[in-house]
Amino acid sequence: MKNFTKLIHFEEWLIERKVDLSINEIKCRASIASHASWFGARVRLGPNNELIKPLWISLKADELTDSKLAKVRELLNDCRSGLLFLPEDQ
8 A cells, every 4th residue: 555544533633554565564643634634734643653733733732631642652553563453442
């Protein structure tokens, strides 16, 4: 696959995945899709799971709680761990 596909929603967060079997690589990413259609303009987690928030986006306090970000990071790590992705109860 050359494009990211939607994998799962966790509250307002979208987890997407791209699999390249020719080089045996799995890429996963997480973002809040409601603020922009283009991934780079969204609130998102970067390649090292760091929070990236464009300056022009304002968020409600409950969208970026530590517990919610921890769960999103956990889902990303699970996504990256292999082809089979079976999230626990969200």
